[in-house]
Amino acid sequence: AREILKTREQLNKILAERTGQPLEKIQRDTERDYFLSAEESKEYGLVDQVINKRS
Numbered sequence: 001a002r003e004i005l006k007t008r009e010q011l012n013k014i015l016a017e018r019t020g021q022p023l024e025k026i027q028r029d030t031e032r033d034y035f036l037s038a039e040e041s042k043e044y045g046l047v048d049q050v051i052n053k054r055s
Helices: 002-019 023-030 038-044
Strands: none
Touching: 002 023
16 A cells, blocks of 8 residues: 555656646645546646647
8 A cells, every 4th residue: 555655646746747737736636536628638737739630
């Protein structure tokens, strides 16, 4: 169980660093299922761009 908590803490720190979201928000959001649309994922900082249509 300790290993899982340690891994979760490391992942949350990485997500906070990469997305620019506060660590506290990342911790809250990853404690439960948290679904985002493609645009919401972009706003959150998880993705760089959303491809709407293939050329």
